[in-house]
Amino acid sequence: MSDANISIQSVSKAYTRAGETLVVLDKLDLEVPAGEFYALMGPSGSGKTTLLNIIGGLDRPDSGLVEVASEELSQLSNSELAAWRADNVGFIFQGFNLIPVLTAYENVALPLGLQPLSKSERHEHAMYALELVGLADRASHRPAQLSGGQAQRVAIARALATDPGLIVADEPTGDLDRESADSVLELMSRLSAEMHKTILMVTHDPLAAESAGTIVRLDKGRLGSIDHKTAAPGAAAAGKGTA
Amino acid sequence: MLRLVFRNQLKHGLRSLCTIGAVAVAMFLLCVLRSLVSTLDSAVQASASNRVIVQSAVSLFVSLPESYYSKIVAVEGVEKLTHWNWFGGKYPNEQQPLNQFGVRMETFLDVYDEIVFIDGSRQAFERGGNSCIIGKDLAAKYGYGIGDRIPIESELYTRTDGNVWEFDVAGIYESKTSNVDNMTLFFPYNYLDEARDAGLVQGPVGISIYIARVAPGYDPVTIMAAIDEIYENGPQRVQSSSEATFQAMFVSMVGNIPLLVNSIGLGVLAAVLMATLNTMLMAAREQIHDMGILKALGFRDGHLSMLMMGQSLLLAIVGGLLGVGAAMLAGPFIAYSLGTNFPGYEIHQSSVNLALGLSLALGIIAGILPAWRARSLAVVDALSARA
Numbered sequence: 001m002s003d004a005n006i007s008i009q010s011v012s013k014a015y016t017r018a019g020e021t022l023v024v025l026d027k028l029d030l031e032v033p034a035g036e037f038y039a040l041m042g043p044s045g046s047g048k049t050t051l052l053n054i055i056g057g058l059d060r061p062d063s064g065l066v067e068v069a070s071e072e073l074s075q076l077s078n079s080e081l082a083a084w085r086a087d088n089v090g091f092i093f094q095g096f097n098l099i100p101v102l103t104a105y106e107n108v109a110l111p112l113g114l115q116p117l118s119k120s121e122r123h124e125h126a127m128y129a130l131e132l133v134g135l136a137d138r139a140s141h142r143p144a145q146l147s148g149g150q151a152q153r154v155a156i157a158r159a160l161a162t163d164p165g166l167i168v169a170d171e172p173t174g175d176l177d178r179e180s181a182d183s184v185l186e187l188m189s190r191l192s193a194e195m196h197k198t199i200l201m202v203t204h205d206p207l208a209a210e211s212a213g214t215i216v217r218l219d220k221g222r223l224g225s226i227d228h229k230t231a232a233p234g235a236a237a238a239g240k241g242t243a
Numbered sequence: 244m245l246r247l248v249f250r251n252q253l254k255h256g257l258r259s260l261c262t263i264g265a266v267a268v269a270m271f272l273l274c275v276l277r278s279l280v281s282t283l284d285s286a287v288q289a290s291a292s293n294r295v296i297v298q299s300a301v302s303l304f305v306s307l308p309e310s311y312y313s314k315i316v317a318v319e320g321v322e323k324l325t326h327w328n329w330f331g332g333k334y335p336n337e338q339q340p341l342n343q344f345g346v347r348m349e350t351f352l353d354v355y356d357e358i359v360f361i362d363g364s365r366q367a368f369e370r371g372g373n374s375c376i377i378g379k380d381l382a383a384k385y386g387y388g389i390g391d392r393i394p395i396e397s398e399l400y401t402r403t404d405g406n407v408w409e410f411d412v413a414g415i416y417e418s419k420t421s422n423v424d425n426m427t428l429f430f431p432y433n434y435l436d437e438a439r440d441a442g443l444v445q446g447p448v449g450i451s452i453y454i455a456r457v458a459p460g461y462d463p464v465t466i467m468a469a470i471d472e473i474y475e476n477g478p479q480r481v482q483s484s485s486e487a488t489f490q491a492m493f494v495s496m497v498g499n500i501p502l503l504v505n506s507i508g509l510g511v512l513a514a515v516l517m518a519t520l521n522t523m524l525m526a527a528r529e530q531i532h533d534m535g536i537l538k539a540l541g542f543r544d545g546h547l548s549m550l551m552m553g554q555s556l557l558l559a560i561v562g563g564l565l566g567v568g569a570a571m572l573a574g575p576f577i578a579y580s581l582g583t584n585f586p587g588y589e590i591h592q593s594s595v596n597l598a599l600g601l602s603l604a605l606g607i608i609a610g611i612l613p614a615w616r617a618r619s620l621a622v623v624d625a626l627s628a629r630a
Contacts, residue, residue, distance in 0.1 A: 058539055058622045079543050086541020097536045097626070101250035111540045113244065158540075 004069045004088065004165030004198040006032035006055055011064030013050055013221075024050045025061065026221035032214075034069075034165065037192035037199040039212035046218040048202040049170055055200060056168040057085045069165055086114040090159025090197075092188075094171035096151040098143040104154045105130065105139035108161050115162055129157035133187060149180025156187060160195075167191065169201040173208050185211040244546060248553040251530060259558060262522040266562025266605065267569065269515040270598040274570035274590055275577060276504040277598075281591035283500060285421045287490040294354065295321075295463050296489040297453040297470055300480035303493075306449025307479060312347075315453055318469050320461030325350040326450045328432055332395035332408060334385060342424070343395065345432035354456045357423060363389045363414030371431050374413035378425030382415045384579065389415065393428070400435060400446035421587045422490060454486075512601065519609040523555045527613035534617055535625025544618035551617045555610030556603070563602025567595050 008030040014023045024047045032038050040048045053059035054066055057073055066073045069088055076084055091097070098107045109126040117125065130136045133153040143151050152172060159167050169188065173181035189211050191197045201212060209215050210229075217224035252259045297315060299305035306328075316324040330343035348369055352358060361379055367389075368376050377387060387393060394407045402408065410430050418425055438444045455470070457463045467483035474481045484492070534547050574590040581588050 053623055056539075058626070082538065082541050082543045084541075085539065091539050093626070097532075097539075099247070099533050099536060101247070101254050106246065110537075114541050 005034040006030070006166070006198065006200070007065070007067040008051075008055070009065040009067075011051075011054065011061045011066060013047070013054065013059075013061050024221050025054075027064070028218075028221065028223060030216065030223065032198060032200065034198050035192065035196040036214060037189065037212045038201070039209035039215045040200065040202045040218060041204070041206075041209055041215055042218035042224065045220075047221040048218055051218070052168050052170055052200060052202050056089050056091060056166075057081050083114075086111060086162065088164050088166055090162070090164040090167040092152070092155050092159050092167065092169035092172045094174040096143065096148075096155045096175070098151060098155060098158070100143050103140050103142055104135060104146065104157075107143070107154060108158045111158060111162050125161055125163075126157075129161040130154070132160060133157045147180070148176050149183055152176060152180070152184050153187065156184065156191075160191070165198055167197050167199045169199065171202055171204065173203065173205060181205070181208065244550060245553070247550060248557055251526065251533075251550075252554055252557055255526070255529075258522060258525075262519055262558050263562040263565065265515050265518045266559055266602065267566035269511045270563045270566025270602055271570045271573075272511055272566075273508050273601065274567055274594045274598045275573070276508060277594035278570075278574070278589065278591045280501050280504050281593055282421075282588045285587065285591075287422075287487050292485070292487075293457045293459075293463065294486040295455045295457060295467050295470070295483055296486055297455065297481050297483045298451070298489075300482040303451070305479075306447050306451060307453065307481065308449055311450070311453065311474070311481070314473055315455060315470055318455075318466060318473070320458050320466045320469075321455045322458035323350045323353045323456040324453060325354045326432065326453045328435065328451045329399065330395075330397055330430075330435075331399035332397040334393070334395060342427040343397075344427065344429050345435045346429050348431035348433065351429065354454055355423060357419040358416045359419060360414045361417050363412065365414065367413035368431075370413070371433060373408075373410050373430065373434050375410040375428050375430040376414040376416050377412055377428045379415055379417045380425040381428065382412075384426070387412055387415075389413070395428075397446075400444050402438070403443055403445060422486065424587045452489075512605070516605055516609060519555065519558055519605060520612065522558065523551065523609050523613045526554060527551055527616055530617075531620065531625050531628040534620055535622055535628065538620070538622040539626060547617035547620070548614035551613040552607070552610035555613065556606035559602045559606030559609065563599055563605075566602075567598050570598070571595070 008028055010027045010029060011025055012023070012027055013025040014021050016022070024045075028047070028051065030051075040051065042048050050059065054061050054073075055068060057068075057076075060074065071084060071088075073081065073084070098104075099110065102110065105126055108129050109122050112122040112125055115122075127136060127139070130139055133156050135150060135153055135157065138146060138150060138154070143154070146154065152175075167188075172188070173184055176184060185208055188199055188201065192199050192213070199212070201208070203209050213229055215227040215229070217226075297307070297311075299307055312324060312326065315321060325347040328345040330345055332341070332343050334341060348371065352365055352368075360376075363376070368374050375393070377393075382388065385393075389412055391412045393410045393412065395410065396407045400408075410428065416425070435444065439446075439448070455466065457466055463485060467485070470483045471481060534550070537547060537550075571590050574588075578588040
């Protein structure tokens with residue numbers, strides 16, 4: 001996918017727990033141009049992760065429109081949504097979320113099994129992604145044999161393997177030391193600047209958010225503010241938000 | 244995906260091994276027990292359609308007069324007539340009596356033409372006296388050969404001189420059909436009769452059963468009716484039956500083995516199903532987070548169902564193959580240890596097919612619930628779960 005622009009219009013989401021309704025997203029609007037690196041910030045419960053999950057096709061809103069790469073996600077069945085994720089989205093999670101029984105190479109090659117590729121092409125793509133994150137020499141290591149920073153870079157390689165237009169990252173540096181976190185953030189900045197990936201990153205860390213071209217702040221399910229940093233890598237385009 | 248199926252099971256190697264072991268033991272037992280039933284059935288199915296068995300109408304354990312021979316053989320359509328007497332003797336160092344029969348030597352091999360000599364000769368057997376023929380499996384078990392003398396102690400026909408019976412091996416036979424086993428010793432009834440005349444033996448007088456060979460073109464049912472009619476008013480009534488009916492009745496005397504075997508088999512299957520299902524439910528619970536990752540990456544509900552079903556089938560099929568393989572390897576040893584209690588015992592192909600089919604069914608049944616749970620997982624919930 002080359003043009004992963006995101007358009008969120010009047011999206012609402014609420015959960016009911018113990019008879020009490022909790023509004024997580026409240027008629028939220030957001031536009032993210034393709035190829036931009038956006039950071040989502042805000043206090044706990046502000047709806048960052050829920051928004052990320054909805055944009056990534058992992059969850060569905062109660063109401064509103066979610067259009068990613070010209071695809072209206074609410075129109076897709078569960079099966080179509082899964083296929084859409086496989087083709088268009090790469091996920092990076094705080095806890096890395098690698099399959100522990102598979103090697104680094106096998107983890108990276110896993111989503112490639114859903115693509116119409118030959119065995120040799122899958123191998124080529126997986127090794128290229130591992131080389132891109134500097135871990136080709138760790139291909140045969142299991143996740144438990146890698147450091148936190150290395151495991152997250154493997155997760156980034158997995159997110160890149162299918163060459164998706166959109167990468168969503170939920171606290172990608174949350175479990176990492178500063179040095180590893182910087183390395184991961186530098187890698188993500190390069191993905192946006194050099195490979196024109198649209199990146200949406202949830203973070204609590206202001207230093208991590210500085211890597212993004214635009215910082216979106218959420219508060220109680222509504223849009224708080226949008227800061228565009230013209231100097232940041234990949235921050236060429238503008239974002240528009242309404243509360 | 245296939246790699247994940249194997250790796251997930253290898254992750255808990257001991258647990259998987261225990262489940263596979265439970266399935267293997269169950270399928271081994273099923274194969275062995277079902278083959279007992281099949282062995283009994285095969286003797287019935289292999290029965291000759293042109294033979295009629297005549298026994299006392301009172302009981303198989305009541306002897307018929309020797310004088311019946313002349314009247315039965317005279318019935319129209321009876322081509323040849325022989326008779327058998329259960330001898331009930333023990334071989335040296337054996338605790339249980341094994342199969343030996345005193346037979347009417349002159350016609351025995353004509354009535355039972357499925358018996359062929361693989362060593363020795365009919366002429367040597369028919370010289371009479373204490374000659375005997377033995378089945379090839381009996382010869383192999385005790386290492387008997389032509390000319391060997393076999394000492395046998397009979398509790399049914401005890402010798403008054405305190406000696407054991409002795410029989411000289413004149414031939415070793417092999418039966419072409421399973422209704423006559425290869426673990427039996429046949430000797431001339433005359434030898435027993437002459438010993439009785441000489442006052443050397445105590446035991447029942449008379450014939451256990453007569454066996455008539457029906458001439459071509461004659462209806463066995465008509466012949467049975469004719470024989471029964473001769474003795475309808477005594478002195479001792481007889482009951483004629485086809486060989487298949489007689490074999491079936493003989494099998495039923497052992498007890499309702501099919502019911503017993505099926506009951507045990509069902510119990511074992513239910514136990515192993517619960518063990519496999521338990522393993523699979525634990526595996527499914529442990530893999531919820533991994534399934535969330537797979538769903539996030541774009542794997543569909545069907546993929547996840549296949550992942551769980553594949554693991555269940557892997558356990559059941561590997562266990563089934565091991566159990567069936569072990570049963571096939573152990574078959575000859577089981578047959579040897581069963582001896583003449585279940586002559587002709589072997590692991591039947593039908594039992595193997597049944598065990599493999601049940602293994603497959605076991606895998607599918609144990610996989611249904613985990614597969615259904617896998618497909619119904621919400622991605623976000625699965626990702627937030629921790630094993």
